[in-house]
Amino acid sequence: MTSLEAIRQAARxxxxxxxxxxxxxxxxxxxxxxxxxxxxxxxxxxxxxxDAFDRAGKNMIQIFPGGVSEEFSPAFDRRFLFYTQExxxxxxxxxxxxxxxxxxxxxxxxxxxxxxxxxxxxxxVEPDGIAIRGVHIASGRPIRRTDVxxxxxxxxxxxxxxxxLLGLQGGIGSWVRLDGNPxxxxxxxxxxxxxxxxxxxxxxxQLWVPLSTHLALWPNELVDEEVLSALLVRVHDxxxxxxxxxxxxxxxxxxxxxxxxxxxAIPMFSPVEMLENIPIDEQNGVAVLIAVTILAIGxxxxxxxxxxxxxxxxxxxxxxxxxxxxxxxxxxxxFLETFGxxxxxxLIGVAIGSGGVLLLAAESLRSGIPEDQRDLLPVPQxxxxxxxxxxxxMIVVGLLAGLIPAWRAARIDPAETLRAD
Amino acid sequence: xxxxIALEAVHKHYxxxxxxxxxxxxIDLVIERGEWVSIMGPSGSGKTTLLEILGCLSQPSSGxxxxxxVALEGANSDAxxxxxxxxIGFVFQAFNLLPRLTLEENVxxxxxxxxxxxxxxxxxxxxxxxRVQLDHRAEHRPxxxxxxxxxxxxxxRALVNRPSLILADEPTGNLDTVRGQEILGLMExxxxxxxxxxxxxxDPGIGAQAPRCLKIQDGELVADDRRPR
Ligand SMILES: Nc1ncnc2c1ncn2[C@@H]1O[C@H](COP(=O)(O)OP(=O)(O)OP(=O)(O)O)[C@@H](O)[C@H]1O
Ligand SMILES: [Mg+2]
Numbered sequence: 001m002t003s004l005e006a007i008r009q010a011a012r013x014x015x016x017x018x019x020x021x022x023x024x025x026x027x028x029x030x031x032x033x034x035x036x037x038x039x040x041x042x043x044x045x046x047x048x049x050x051d052a053f054d055r056a057g058k059n060m061i062q063i064f065p066g067g068v069s070e071e072f073s074p075a076f077d078r079r080f081l082f083y084t085q086e087x088x089x090x091x092x093x094x095x096x097x098x099x100x101x102x103x104x105x106x107x108x109x110x111x112x113x114x115x116x117x118x119x120x121x122x123x124x125v126e127p128d129g130i131a132i133r134g135v136h137i138a139s140g141r142p143i144r145r146t147d148v149x150x151x152x153x154x155x156x157x158x159x160x161x162x163x164x165l166l167g168l169q170g171g172i173g174s175w176v177r178l179d180g181n182p183x184x185x186x187x188x189x190x191x192x193x194x195x196x197x198x199x200x201x202x203x204x205x206q207l208w209v210p211l212s213t214h215l216a217l218w219p220n221e222l223v224d225e226e227v228l229s230a231l232l233v234r235v236h237d238x239x240x241x242x243x244x245x246x247x248x249x250x251x252x253x254x255x256x257x258x259x260x261x262x263x264x265a266i267p268m269f270s271p272v273e274m275l276e277n278i279p280i281d282e283q284n285g286v287a288v289l290i291a292v293t294i295l296a297i298g299x300x301x302x303x304x305x306x307x308x309x310x311x312x313x314x315x316x317x318x319x320x321x322x323x324x325x326x327x328x329x330x331x332x333x334x335f336l337e338t339f340g341x342x343x344x345x346x347l348i349g350v351a352i353g354s355g356g357v358l359l360l361a362a363e364s365l366r367s368g369i370p371e372d373q374r375d376l377l378p379v380p381q382x383x384x385x386x387x388x389x390x391x392x393x394m395i396v397v398g399l400l401a402g403l404i405p406a407w408r409a410a411r412i413d414p415a416e417t418l419r420a421d
Numbered sequence: 422x423x424x425x426i427a428l429e430a431v432h433k434h435y436x437x438x439x440x441x442x443x444x445x446x447x448i449d450l451v452i453e454r455g456e457w458v459s460i461m462g463p464s465g466s467g468k469t470t471l472l473e474i475l476g477c478l479s480q481p482s483s484g485x486x487x488x489x490x491v492a493l494e495g496a497n498s499d500a501x502x503x504x505x506x507x508x509i510g511f512v513f514q515a516f517n518l519l520p521r522l523t524l525e526e527n528v529x530x531x532x533x534x535x536x537x538x539x540x541x542x543x544x545x546x547x548x549x550x551x552r553v554q555l556d557h558r559a560e561h562r563p564x565x566x567x568x569x570x571x572x573x574x575x576x577x578r579a580l581v582n583r584p585s586l587i588l589a590d591e592p593t594g595n596l597d598t599v600r601g602q603e604i605l606g607l608m609e610x611x612x613x614x615x616x617x618x619x620x621x622x623x624d625p626g627i628g629a630q631a632p633r634c635l636k637i638q639d640g641e642l643v644a645d646d647r648r649p650r
Contacts (some may be wrong), residue, residue, distance in 0.1 A: 012521065319517050322478055323531035323578070324506020326499045415479040418513050419469070 010340030013309055024305050025345045027298025028397070032349025032390045033356065034291035035371045039386035040357040042284030043056075049278065052196035052376060053271035057201070059099075059238045060247060061270045062199065063231040063252070071266035081265055082220070083228045087252050091233070094251050096192045097244035102129030103228035105214040107199060109179040111207060113165050120161060121201035122178055124214025132234045135203060140172040140187030147186075147210040154213075155183040159191040160204040173298070181217060183209060194375035197271035199230070241270050292393055298345065299397035306338050306405035310412075317409050318417030326334035327410040334409045338402030346394040350387060357382045424487075425586060425617040426475055427453040431484030433470050433640075444470040445481070446640040449588075454585075457618045459631035467640040468621040469514060469590055475619060476511050476588045479503045488586070506534050510579030511578075513588035516571045518563040524574045525550065525559040531582045549577040553607060569600040576607060587611060589620045593627060605630060 037416040056062075065082050078168040083103065091101045105124030110117060126148050138159070147154055155167065155176060166174060166185070174185045200206070220227035235244040245268050250260040258265040308316070317330055357380040359365060366374055433445035444467045452458055468555060473479045477493060486493040488504060496504075505511075510515050510531075518527045529546035537545070552555040553573035563571055572592065579587055589608065593601035605627055612618040620631065628634050636644035 112500055176524075228530065231537040242504060264552065316519050320530065320534070322476075322505060322517075323500055324534040324582070327532070329500075329534055413479070415473045418478070418515070418517055 006337065007340040010337040010344070013305070013337065014341060017305075020305060024298065024301035024341070024346070027294060027301050028342060028345025028394075029291075029298075029349040029352060031291055031295030031298050032346050032394065033353035034294060035288060035393060036350060036353030036382075036386045037356050037380065037391040038284065038287045039376060039389055040353075040380040040382050042280065042287070043266055043381035043383050043386070044361075045284070046280055047381060048376065048378040049196065049275055049280065052194060053275045054134075055195040056193050056197045056271055057232060057234065059235050059241075059272060060067070060132055061233040061235065061241065061248070061268050063233065063248070064199075064267050064269070065229075066265050066267040068258055069262050071262070080222060081256055081258070082223065082225075083231055083252070084225055085228070086255060087231065088228070089232075090251050090255065091190070091248055095233075095244070095247050096232055097235050097237070097240055097247050100124050100128050100132050100232075100234045101248075102132055102232050104230045104232055105209060105218070105227075106229040107214070107218050108200070109218070110177075111165055111169055111179075112177040113167070113174065116165055116167060118161075118165055120165070120178075120207050122207045122209060122214070123207060124211035125208045126211045129211070129232050130208075132232045133203065135192055136190045138190040139229045140185070142187055143208060143210050148212045151212045151216055152210055153177040153181060153183045153188040154210065156189060156208040157185055158189050158204045158206045158208075159305075160202070161207055162188050164205070165207075175279070178207065178209070179218065191371070194372055196376075197269070197274055209229075232416055238272055240274050245270070288389075295393050295397055299342075299401045302338060302397070302401040303404065304343055304373055305341070306334065306401060307408070309337070310334065310405045310409045313409075314412055317412045318414040318420045321412065321414040322418060330412075331406040331410045334406035335398075335402045338405065339398045342394055342398035342401065346390065350390060353380055356380075424451045425454040425456065425489065426450070426619075427485075427487040430486040431474060431481045431486060433467070433474065433479075434482045443475070444640050448484070448640075448642055450635070450642065452617060452619065453631070454617055455612075455615055457612045457631050458506075458620070458633045458635060459628040460619065460635045460637060461623070461625065461628045462637035464623075466578040466637045468637055470640075471637065472588050472590050472619065472621055473512075475586075476509050477505050478511070487551045502534070506531055507582065508585050510584035510587045510616075512572075512575050512579045512584065512592050514590040516563070516575040516593065518571055518574060518578075520563050523544060523560050523562055524555065524566065524570075524577075527563065527574060528578045528581050530578065535582065545581055546577075550574070552580060552610075553577045563614065569596050569603075572596060572600075572604060573607075576604065580611065584616060586617045586621070589618070591621055591623065593624060601627065 052232065063083070067081060068079060085103060088101050088103050091098055103126065107122055109122050110121055111120040125143055127143065127145055130142055143154065143156055155178065165176065170185065172185055172187065175182050176185060189203065195202055215226045233244070233248060235241055249266045249268065252266055253260040256265065262302070320330060362381045369377065425595065428448050428450040431445055431448040435442040435444055435487065447470065460471065462468050473613070474481055478616060486510065517608065525543070525546045528549050529542040532542040532545060543617060547556055547559060550559055553576055555573050555577060558566060558570060563574070566574065576592065593604050596604065601624070606616060622628050634646045635642060
C-alpha cells in the first residue's frame, strides 16, 4: 500500500459520504483556522499594545512628584516633594541603567490663534526629552538646546493641535498666544497616534515650548525654585526596568532626604510594566484552547468515520490479508487514510486561517479605517509558530483518531470475513 | 524432497456463543508437490475449513501443519502473511473481488504486498488476465463483469504471484457446465505447469477428473481415492 494509494482511498472515502465528510472536515477546518487565527491575532495584539504603550516613549519610566509615605514618617512630616534640574543632573551622572533623562514642565492653558482659542496641554521640553518620547518633526525644526539656553518663545505643535489650533491658514512662522504670550511656531510634529499610557493630553494634542521658557513664564506658586512637573527616563535595557527604578529612586531619594524604598515619595510609572501586567498570553491561551477543543471534536468525527470505514471494509481488509498483506500494512493503510483526511482538513484550515490573517493585515483593507481606530486594531501576525502549533495539533488528532480504527482493522480475521457474501 | 503439504492430527474447533463446533476431527494428510487433489463432501463437512488451514488463513486448534519445509505452528502472523503472499494462490468460494478496484487492480493486489514495482505489477496482472482470457476487461469493475468473468478474474488473482500451491474453493460452483469445464481446463493447465492444486467441489464430475480425490464427512477424511490417468 503506497502513500499515494492511501490518499486516493481517503479521497474515495470522503466522496462516498459527502454530507458526513463535510461535517467532519468542518470541525477540522474550522479548528485549524481558529488555532492559526487566534494565535496570529494574539501576536498582533501583543505588538499593537506594545506599540501603543511605546508611543508615549520607548523603554520609558515617568517619575511624578509624590509625598512621604506614612510608613516612613510621622503624619506631620508631609513635605511638598518636587524635582529640580539637580535631580536630572545627578541621575545623568550616576545612574548606570539610564540611557537618557530629561525634565518636563506641564500646564494646561489657553492658546489662541486668530479667532481660535483652545485649552491646551503645553509642555516645557528639552532635546533629551524629545529623544525619549521618540517623536519626529514633520516640518520645520524641533526645539534645540539653544532655544532652551535662550528661553526662546518658540513652539512646536502636535499633529492634531495644528489642525485644531492653526487650521488651514496657520503653519511654520505663525504666531500663537500661550496664556497671552506670543510664541512663534517653528515646527510641526509627526503624528504619534493613540497612546495607551499617557498623562494629560495625547502628544498629538500638545504644544511644546523650551523647558526654560516654560519654567520662567509659568513658575510654581509655592516654592522659589524651578520645579519640574515630571522626569522622563529611558533605560538601556527593557528587561531591567525594575533595577533602573531602584537605582534612580535611590539617587533622587538622597537629595529629597526620603527613604530609597519609599515608593510613594518618588512614584514611578513605566508603560513596559503596565504592558507586562496585561494577561494577554493567558487570554490568548484560553482562546487557543477553545480552538483546540473544536479540533478535537473534528478528530472524534474522523474517528467515527474511520471506524465505520473499517466496519464497511472488513471484506476488503480480509482479502488484503489473505493475499499477503501483513497486519502492519493494514495498520499503515488506515493511518495513512486518516492522515490523508486530517491533512486535507488541516490544509484547508491553514489556508483559510492564514488567508483571514493576511486579509485583516492587508494595508488596502486597513487604510479604509480612520487612523485613530487603526492604532488600536491589532494587525494579526501570521507566525510560523501558529502554523507549527496547528500542524502539531493535527498530528496528535490524526494519531488519536487513526489509532483505534487501524488497530481494529489489523485484528480482522481473514478467514471469517472471506466467508461472508 | 519434502511433501508440499503435511497435516498431522489436525483439529479445528469454532467457539461460538452457544455451541462449540468441531469442524475438523483429526485430519492426517500428505499432498506431494505437483499433485492435483480434489476434496468432496457434503455441505458443512469442513471442506472450506480444511482449505483455510492449508492456505494459512486460519490455524488449527490442535495438530501440526507443514507447508514444504516450514512448520506453521507458532509461526507469527508476518511469517504467515509472507507465505500467503509468495507461495499460495487462493480462489475463494465467493470470489471476493474488491468492488472499487478494476479487475486489473484486483488481480495485481497480491503483488502490492510483495513490493513489486508499479509497472511490473501492471504487466503481470495483464499477463494473468490474458491467461484467463480477460485482458480485454482489465479496466472493468467487478460489478460490470459476468459471474464467469469474475470467477476467472479471481483465478487470475490466484495466479499472479506464481504460487507453488493453488487452493480453489468451489471454483465452478457458480457456473454452468460449459463455463465450469473451461475453468477446469485452466486449472489443469496451471497444474501442468508444475503447481500443486487442491480443488474443493460439490460436483462429482469435476472431482472425478482429479487424479486423487479426498472425501470428507463431519470433519473426518473418509476416502482417499487415487486413480491412474
Ligand atoms: N466462523 C465459524 N464459526 C462457527 N462455526 C463455523 C465457522 N465457520 C464454519 N463453521 C462451521 O464449521 C463447519 C464446517 O464449515 P465449512 O465452511 O468448512 O463447511 P464446507 O464443507 O465448506 O461447507 P459448504 O460446502 O457448504 O461450503 C460447519 O458446520 C460450519 O457451520
Ligand atoms: Mg465451503
